[in-house]
Amino acid sequence: MSLIIKDLHARVKDGATILNGITLEIPKGEVHAIMGPNGSGKSTLSKVLCGHPDYEVISGTAELDGQDIFSMSVDERSRAGLFLAFQYPVEVPGVTNANFLRAALQARLPKGEELDAVAFYKQLRGRMKELGMDTKFTSRDVNAGFSGGEKKRNDILQMMMLEPSYAILDETDSGLDVDALRIVSDGVNAMRAPFRSFMVITHYKRLLDYIRPDVVHILYKGQIVRTGDFSLVDYIEEHGFDFVKNAEEA
Amino acid sequence: MDFPDTTDLSTALEMAQAEQRLAAAETPTRLCEDWRFGRPHKYAAELVALMEQADNRGSVTVTGADDAADAIDKDDRAEELLLHTIGSDKILALHLAHFGKGAVLFLEKEYSAPITITYETDGVFLPTTLIIAAPGAKAHIIEKHVTHGAGAIVCTRLIHAEGGADIAVELEEGGSGESRAMNITNIRSVDATVRHLTRHSKHAWAREETIAEVLHSEPDSPADIQLYSANRLGGHEVLDQHTHQIHDVGHSTSNLLYKNVADEHATATFAGNIRVEQGAHHTDAYQANRNMLLSEDATVHSLPGLEILADHVRCSHGSASAPMDEEELFYLLSRGIPRHEAQVLVADGFLTDAIAKFRGE
Ligand SMILES: Nc1ncnc2c1ncn2[C@@H]1O[C@H](COP(=O)(O)OP(=O)(O)OP(=O)(O)O)[C@@H](O)[C@H]1O
Ligand SMILES: [Mg+2]
Numbered sequence: 001m002s003l004i005i006k007d008l009h010a011r012v013k014d015g016a017t018i019l020n021g022i023t024l025e026i027p028k029g030e031v032h033a034i035m036g037p038n039g040s041g042k043s044t045l046s047k048v049l050c051g052h053p054d055y056e057v058i059s060g061t062a063e064l065d066g067q068d069i070f071s072m073s074v075d076e077r078s079r080a081g082l083f084l085a086f087q088y089p090v091e092v093p094g095v096t097n098a099n100f101l102r103a104a105l106q107a108r109l110p111k112g113e114e115l116d117a118v119a120f121y122k123q124l125r126g127r128m129k130e131l132g133m134d135t136k137f138t139s140r141d142v143n144a145g146f147s148g149g150e151k152k153r154n155d156i157l158q159m160m161m162l163e164p165s166y167a168i169l170d171e172t173d174s175g176l177d178v179d180a181l182r183i184v185s186d187g188v189n190a191m192r193a194p195f196r197s198f199m200v201i202t203h204y205k206r207l208l209d210y211i212r213p214d215v216v217h218i219l220y221k222g223q224i225v226r227t228g229d230f231s232l233v234d235y236i237e238e239h240g241f242d243f244v245k246n247a248e249e250a
Numbered sequence: 251m252d253f254p255d256t257t258d259l260s261t262a263l264e265m266a267q268a269e270q271r272l273a274a275a276e277t278p279t280r281l282c283e284d285w286r287f288g289r290p291h292k293y294a295a296e297l298v299a300l301m302e303q304a305d306n307r308g309s310v311t312v313t314g315a316d317d318a319a320d321a322i323d324k325d326d327r328a329e330e331l332l333l334h335t336i337g338s339d340k341i342l343a344l345h346l347a348h349f350g351k352g353a354v355l356f357l358e359k360e361y362s363a364p365i366t367i368t369y370e371t372d373g374v375f376l377p378t379t380l381i382i383a384a385p386g387a388k389a390h391i392i393e394k395h396v397t398h399g400a401g402a403i404v405c406t407r408l409i410h411a412e413g414g415a416d417i418a419v420e421l422e423e424g425g426s427g428e429s430r431a432m433n434i435t436n437i438r439s440v441d442a443t444v445r446h447l448t449r450h451s452k453h454a455w456a457r458e459e460t461i462a463e464v465l466h467s468e469p470d471s472p473a474d475i476q477l478y479s480a481n482r483l484g485g486h487e488v489l490d491q492h493t494h495q496i497h498d499v500g501h502s503t504s505n506l507l508y509k510n511v512a513d514e515h516a517t518a519t520f521a522g523n524i525r526v527e528q529g530a531h532h533t534d535a536y537q538a539n540r541n542m543l544l545s546e547d548a549t550v551h552s553l554p555g556l557e558i559l560a561d562h563v564r565c566s567h568g569s570a571s572a573p574m575d576e577e578e579l580f581y582l583l584s585r586g587i588p589r590h591e592a593q594v595l596v597a598d599g600f601l602t603d604a605i606a607k608f609r610g611e
Contacts, residue, residue, distance in 0.1 A: 050584050053576060078586035090581040094599025103595060104585040141599070142581075158585060 001065045002027040003082075003166050003197065008060035010048045017058065018044045020222035026215075028165065029194040033208055033233065034201045036219035037241045042201045043087050045219065046168045050084045051077055064166060079108055083164030085155040087171045087201075092142035097154065098124065100142045101161050108162075127160045130190075132183050148175035156184050160191065167191075168199040173207040185210030205237045220244045267331055268346035275340035284337025287519045287551040288490045293455050294341070297432060300374050300402050301344040308375030308403070312353050314365040322352040322378050329408055330378055333436050336459040336492040342434055345376050345406050352378035352405075357387035357417070364390045369405065372398035378406045383442065385413030394422045397429035397453070407435040411442035413467075418445040418608065425453035427485065437462040441471040447478040447608040450489055457490040464495070464502040464533075472501070478608040479508040480601035483516035483548075493522040493537075500531040500560065508539045509604045511597040512548035521553040524567065528559040535563070541571040542600050544593065574600075 005024040011017040018041045026032050034042055048055045049062060051074040062069045069077050092100065101124065106115045125135055131153050143151045152175050159167055169188070173181055188198065188211050200211055208216075208230070216233055218226040218241070225244050226232060235243075277298050278290040285294060312319040327346075335342045353367045369377045379393060395403045411417045423431050431453045437444050437460065450456050462475040475495070483489055495504040510518040520539040541550040552569035574596055582592035 052580060073589070074580065074583035075586050075588050075592070078584055084584060086581075090577045092578050092581060092596065092599060094602035095582075095595050099595070100582070100585070100587075103582075103587045103591060107586045107588055107591070162585065 003199075004061075004063045005049075006061045008045075008048070008062060009058040010044065010055050010060075011058055013054055013056050018055070018222050019048065021060070022219075022222070022224055024217065024224060026166070026197045026199060028197050030214040031192065031198045031200060031211060033213035033216045034199060034219055035203065035216065035233070035236055037245075040219045041222040042219050043170055044222075046084050046170050046199070046201065049077075049168065050074060050082060075107070078104075078162075078164075081165035083159050083162060083167045085152070085159055085167065085169045085172050087174075089143050089151040089155045091144045091146075093144045095142050096139050097142055098138040101158065104158070104162060124161065127157055130160070130183075130187055131157055132180070133157060149177060149180050152176055153180060153184060156187055160187060163191075165196050166199070167196070168201070170201045171203065172200075173202055173204055181207065182210065205233050208233050218244055220248070268343060271339065271343035272347055275343045277340050278337055282337050284492060284521070286521065286553070288457065293457070293488070293490070294338075297402070297404065297430065298340060298344065300430070301341065301348065301376065301404060304348050304374040304376055306348055306350050306376055307373035308351065308369055308371030308377065310351050310353055310377060311368040311370075312355075312366065314361070314363050315355055318355050318357050319365075320354045320356070322354055322380065326354055326378070326380055329380060330406055333406055333408060333434060334461045335434050336461065336494060338432075338434060338457075338459060341404065341432065342406065345378075345404055345434075348376050350376070352380070354380045354382070355391065356382050356384070357389050357415070358384045359387060361389040364392050366392045366394065368394045368396065369403055370396040370398075371403055372401045374401060375403045376405070377403065379408070381407075381409045381417065381419060383411035383415035383417045385415060387411070387415040387417065390418045390420070392420045392422060395424065395431060397425050397431060399426055400428045401426070402430040402432070404432045405434070407433060409435070409437045409444060409446070410440075411438070411444050412440045413442060415442040417442070418610075419447070420608070421446070421448045423448065423450045423453060423456060425451065425456070427452050427454065429453050431456040433458050433460075435460045437475055439464050439473045439475045441466045441468070441473050443474045443476075445476045445478070445608050445610070447480070447605065449479070450481045450483070450487075453487060453489075455488045455490075457492070459492045461494045462496065462504060464497050464499070464504050466499055466502060469499075470501055472503070473499075474503045476504070476607070477506040477508070478604040479510075480604040481509070481518070482511045482513070482597055482601065483518055484513040485516065486514070487516045489517070490519045491521070495522070495524045495535055495537065497524075497526045497530045497533045497535060500529065500533055502530070503534040504536070506537040507604045507607060509541070509601050510550065511542045511544060511600060512550055513544035515545070515547045517549040517551075519551040519553075520569070521551075521555070522567070523555040523557060524565055525557040526560045526563050526565065530560045531562045533560060533563045533565070535565045537567040539569040540600075541569075542597060543571055543573050544597065
């Protein structure tokens with residue numbers, strides 16, 4: 001059981017091609033890190049997988065446990081177990097965090113079954129406590145007026161509540177203070193399991209020191225140009241991305 | 251409390267006055283500025299025809315008001331004769347000529363639970379609401395209009411608050427899909443605070459004329475009126491909203507936030523005007539109309555307006571109409587919320603601030 005991406009080409013709708021043939025397999029139970037210079041297509045890859053309307057797939061496939069995800073609607077992909085913690089979580093004025101999460105969990109129940117509200121709030125408060133979030137955030141509108149770090153934490157809260165089988169974290173570490181980074185990493189680590197995998201997009205070694213990836217990829221100009229183990233992270237930390245840029249010129 | 255029919259209330263003088271007005275007033279036409287985009291040749295003509303043969307069949311129920319509630323009687327008619335309209339004197343005159351039922355609230359104290367007034371009909375019903383709030387009164391009033399079938403409720407309403415009274419009035423208009431509704435509402439705040447919210451659902455056609463006058467007895471006593479409206483329109487619903495915020499004296503405030511979500515073939519029109527009279531210095535008056543358009547076939551007309559005859563005034567008006575934010579919708583979808591539900595959540599979310607502000611949250 002894996003997330004399998006094969007030769008994926010995608011572009012901005014009626015615009016530039018951003019992904020130029022990505023092939024990647026993330027088996028369940030593994031954590032893969034994706035690193036790469038600004039603008040290389042990391043966020044685009046994650047949004048294309050979720051079905052963001054700004055992008056269109058030109059060719060290639062993506063399968064989630066054998067299911068073709070490009071034939072599914074955005075909400076179906078989520079219910080099939082895919083989750084993206086956004087680089088820039090969106091503000092949704094007028095919809096409270098609690099109602100938002102209730103609607104998302106309700107959508108996962110069989111038709112006719114009602115979400116147990118008491119159990120829901122208990123679980124929500126428990127998860128918020130783990131993330132060091134004040135319970136007043138339950139009645140605040142989703143991300144509206146949240147600080148950068150609060151938004152990131154809120155996305156992780158959603159991940160914890162929805163318990164996806166494939167989670168993509170797009171620069172979840174940027175904007176988090178040192179304590180929050182540790183708290184969020186602990187939360188992610190607690191969710192690591194043989195039936196779940198993670199794609200962790202980051203620019204910094206610090207996050208990967210907490211969430212040790214099994215495999216590290218470098219994405220550059222819309223392609224995976226290197227795959228390796230943790231030593232690749234150390235190498236990038238020391239030398240930057242010149243080696244991939246130079247390799248391309250050569 | 252259920253009020254009995256009170257048909258024989260009018261004195262000869264009042265009838266004469268009403269008839270004079272009726273004779274003087276004309277059915278609104280296309281040329282009438284206050285009916286711009288309102289399709290008077292269709293809707294006003296239909297309404298006038300309905301009112302001319304109104305059966306005035308309908309019920310009035312009031313709960314939670316203790317002894318502050320009463321049926322309308324002839325002494326109240328003098329008040330109704332003084333109401334203003336925004337281009338609909340003919341309709342007011344017809345209303346006066348048919349006058350019969352309604353509710354009066356005379357509020358003198360603080361009410362901890364909401365007071366509810368309900369008008370219900372399957373015919374053509376022409377009730378009048380008078381809410382008089384004396385100094386020290388504090389209350390939340392919910393006025394429900396329930397119209398069945400091809401019926402109509404045409405209601406004249408006066409909300410008058412004085413001397414520090416703090417009144418919140420919520421008008422809930424509920425129709426059948428074929429029903430029509432019209433409300434001529436005059437709000438007067440004299441050194442008082444009045445918040446007013448209207449919500450419409452499922453009328454084929456509805457028009458609101460809301461005239462809010464902010465006054466005070468002494469130069470520095472605060473007076474404030476807040477007007478809110480929040481509506482989700484679909485099908486072929488037509489909502490035509492007209493407002494006047496009038497500041498006769500200085501150091502007074504008013505605020506308006508009208509929000510509509512228009513889906514399918516719905517039409518929403520908003521025409522608002524703020525008038526700050528000469529000498530009404532240091533007035534704060536705001537007006538905002540915001541619309542969310544969910545379909546290519548939905549139509550929104552927004553005509554905000556200002557008339558300022560005084561100095562040192564802070565006034566603003568604005569209007570904006572836009573489709574639902576794609577990023578917001580995508581965010582909900584990406585969490586597995588099905589599209590229709592996600593749209594309802596975002597659309598309701600768009601309306602919540604108007605409702606929250608009305609509730610003072
Ligand atoms: N909707 C869009 N419209 C136009 N250009 C886009 C759009 N989305 C992405 N791009 C372009 O595609 C390229 C890749 O962007 P993307 O956000 O995927 O980069 P990234 O690898 O996530 O970068 P960063 O590390 O800065 O977050 C950039 O050049 C970006 O400007
Ligand atoms: Mg990015």
